[in-house]
Amino acid sequence: MRTLYQFHGGIHPPGNKEQSTQSGIARAPLPSRLVIPFRQHAGEAAKPIVRVGDRVLKGQLIGMPVGFISSAVHASTSGTITAIGAQPIAHPSGLPDLCATLIPDGREEWIPHAAPSTSLRTGFDYRNSDPAELRRQLRMSGVVGLGGAVFPSDIKLRPGNRKIDTLILNGAECEPYITCDDMLMRERAAEIVQGAEMLRFMLEAGEVLIGIEDNKPQAIAAMRQAVADNGFSFEVVAVPTIYPGGSAKQLIRVLTGLEVPSGKLPTDIGVQCFNVATAYSAYRALAHGEPVLSRIVTITGNVRRAQNFEVLLGTPVRDLVALGEALPDTDRYLMGGPMMGLPLPLQHGGAEPSGAGGAAGQLLPQAAGFASNVSQLPPTDIPLVKASNCIIAASGRLFPPAPPALPCIRCMRCAEACPADLQPMDLFWFSQSKEFDKAQQFSLFDCIECGACSYVCPSHIPLVQYFQFAKSEIRAREHDQQAADHARERHEFREYRFEREKQEKAEKLAAREQAAKQAQPAASANPADAMQQKIQAAIARAREQAAASQPKNTDHLTAQQQAEIAEIEARRAHIHELAKSADEAPDNHSEGRSQ
Amino acid sequence: MLSALLVMAGIAIVLGAVLGFSAIKFRVEGNPLVDKIDAILPQTQCGQCGYPGCRPYAEAIASGEADINRCPPGGEEGIHKLADLLGVEFKPFGGGTVLKPKSVAFIDENLCIGCTLCFQACPVDAIAGAAKQMHTIIASECTGCELCVAPCPVDCISMVPITEKIANWKWKYPVYTLAQAK
Structure with a gap:
């Protein structure tokens, strides 16, 4: 039995997971319209490489990764691209982003050479492949972290400066209501462990630990069975159920006892962590040549039929909500869990969360209130993306509005609950008063925004929102400072260039004067001599020019041509004679002219 | 008495030499305050x-010629930072100052005649052309x-505010x- 460790703090919110685990994963029917955002991953958005009107096949690349941290985007099914433009997406800002609208043709026609979802790619053995080529395939298949951070997986698999000892597969799924990883592990354990082996191969990691919270006994059993069936030496570890035990740093702590130092990455202590769904999609991408086109999404909360569905990326939330049969008193939808999830904007204007308050956490105190008197809201058109693990239909009954906030009484409960061992009450104080340098000194950037502090706060202060505000403000300032430094550099270089040009001009002028002086050192001694020299030089130049301009066509002439020349010369001489005789009698002429 | 005088004088000479040496050795070029501003x-x-430009203004502030509230692009926050650095009171902008949203210049390329006047004016070489x-x-x-x-x-340059x-x-x-308190 493995020794497990504990991380500081943590909370035990009600799980509410059993509602959506009653039946297995169902495949959602093909929607009538897909909206596929080009930014479904952390980093640079993909660049569209299709045009409006193009017919695309299932799995066809439509967004090319741009830059280092980026990933590919594919058509989730075959059909026609009818629009490429800004459309509402799931983002706390509520701002639209670039998306492609795809109208499916219903034929689900795959791209050529991509294997249909059942057969393995022939002749492909990842063990004989270059890891760099495998990483490239993952990037071009759009494989990103499906636990929620959607960080491109190929970058996490690059060899760093330290050897990776431990690969951790994260199946903890600590947030209430969400069961997509649980169901995936129950039903597709074999593919997950094979994907994990591929990841282990690429990282050249020693041991593989699969951490699953002990509230998922069926998933643990399925994964153990799959590991045994494949003959791998992975260890499936049941970890205690505590929120946020599924956060990478906290899970690493529980499984290995190692703590990721502040400002460092897990790879710096020889550990790398992937979500189970990421391992699954890596397996599909490498073994079947299938890009990430769908994911498992839990629909739960205030619904008649809570279940997990495999949905195509780009499917509107409304379709999933219809499958779950949301109850009439549903007044809003959450993407993600109740602790860290995102309230979705609704398309009737009234209850749309403003940018100021569209923040995480329905179990948490809310900064912006929602209109609670609205019934029968039209469901939203926001597309489901790679980060969407869960949709919760929420109602006032399920998540009663938080009571109004009270001043902080410094009771320290937040510090006791903080899994990152921070002091949220101090961070709150500094963020509220915009003392950002002090907030940074108190390790604001180690905050994982889990919401445990807000959950326990007896004054119902929306702490996480203050931390999100402070973090994004600090990042913006760093960006501004960089821009200012860059502008200063360019300005100073411009000044330097002007100075240099001025100097070069002056030097050139001085050099020319110097050269003129050296060319005629005698000039100052005797001006008359110098003048004579100049005249002689000019005569010599003229002679040279005359010699150069001698006709070159007088050689090798025929006798006839020579006769002609002689004749012309004679005529010319005669004319000269005539002219001379005319000169001798100038008076006649001048008289004639003057009259 | 004499030995005491000699000891004191000796110490004075040694310290003076150290100060003189460090004044030359650790001499700071320019005013470090200007860099901070x-x-x-x-x-x-x-x-x-x-x-x-910004540096001449920084020099003017450092020498006490200029006030700290003359920089609209820095915003009130910039004034706060300058006040903190210099240990003076915060001073709001004068009445005539208009705070504008952050913008970038935009050249209407249909109207541009290629006169090069704009990029001679640009302080950061941000205009390309000939x-x-x-x-x-x-x-x-x-x-x-x-x-x-x-x-x-030809008035072909406009300032476009940066959208969110x-x-x-x-x-x-x-x-x-x-x-509410009860």
Whole structure:
């Protein structure tokens, strides 16, 4: 039995997971319209490489990764691209982003050479492949972290400066209501462990630990069975159920006892962590040549039929909500869990969360209130993306509005609950008063925004929102400072260039004067001599020019041509004679002219 | 008595030598305060302060010539930072100061006649072009100083405010209701 460790703090919110685990994963029917955002991953958005009107096949690349941290985007099914433009997406800002609208043709026609979802790619053995080529395939298949951070997986698999000892597969799924990883592990354990082996191969990691919270006994059993069936030496570890035990740093702590130092990455202590769904999609991408086109999404909360569905990326939330049969008193939808999830904007204007308050956490105190008197809201058109693990239909009954906030009484409960061992009450104080340098000194950037502090706060202060505000403000300032430094550099270089040009001009002028002086050192001694020299030089130049301009066509002439020349010369001489005789009698002429 | 005088004089000479040596050895070129002030200024080089660029303004502040509230692009926050650095009171902007949203210049390329006047005015070389060729703004380098707008003889340069996009969006300051005291 493995020794497990504990991380500081943590909370035990009600799980509410059993509602959506009653039946297995169902495949959602093909929607009538897909909206596929080009930014479904952390980093640079993909660049569209299709045009409006193009017919695309299932799995066809439509967004090319741009830059280092980026990933590919594919058509989730075959059909026609009818629009490429800004459309509402799931983002706390509520701002639209670039998306492609795809109208499916219903034929689900795959791209050529991509294997249909059942057969393995022939002749492909990842063990004989270059890891760099495998990483490239993952990037071009759009494989990103499906636990929620959607960080491109190929970058996490690059060899760093330290050897990776431990690969951790994260199946903890600590947030209430969400069961997509649980169901995936129950039903597709074999593919997950094979994907994990591929990841282990690429990282050249020693041991593989699969951490699953002990509230998922069926998933643990399925994964153990799959590991045994494949003959791998992975260890499936049941970890205690505590929120946020599924956060990478906290899970690493529980499984290995190692703590990721502040400002460092897990790879710096020889550990790398992937979500189970990421391992699954890596397996599909490498073994079947299938890009990430769908994911498992839990629909739960205030619904008649809570279940997990495999949905195509780009499917509107409304379709999933219809499958779950949301109850009439549903007044809003959450993407993600109740602790860290995102309230979705609704398309009737009234209850749309403003940018100021569209923040995480329905179990948490809310900064912006929602209109609670609205019934029968039209469901939203926001597309489901790679980060969407869960949709919760929420109602006032399920998540009663938080009571109004009270001043902080410094009771320290937040510090006791903080899994990152921070002091949220101090961070709150500094963020509220915009003392950002002090907030940074108190390790604001180690905050994982889990919401445990807000959950326990007896004054119902929306702490996480203050931390999100402070973090994004600090990042913006760093960006501004960089821009200012860059502008200063360019300005100073411009000044330097002007100075240099001025100097070069002056030097050139001085050099020319110097050269003129050296060319005629005698000039100052005797001006008359110098003048004579100049005249002689000019005569010599003229002679040279005359010699150069001698006709070159007088050689090798025929006798006839020579006769002609002689004749012309004679005529010319005669004319000269005539002219001379005319000169001798100038008076006649001048008289004639003057009259 | 004499030995005491000699000891004191000796100490004075040694310390004087040390001070003299370090004054030469650790001499600081320029005024370090100017660098600190310059680091706070937003480097738009717009000249709205009345000085030809951020560094001249920083020098003017350091020498006590200029007030700290002359830099509109730095905003009130810039004044706060300068006040903190210099240990003086915060001073609001004068009545005539208009705070504008952050913008970048935009050249209407249909109207541009290629006169090169704008890029002679640009303090950060953010305009590309050549004589009698169309000019264009390198938006990523533009500081929004507006110095190129006035010289343009055909008024083809406009300032476009930077809109909020997903890439540059920031979380807003949380606003929530406090419970009423009973």
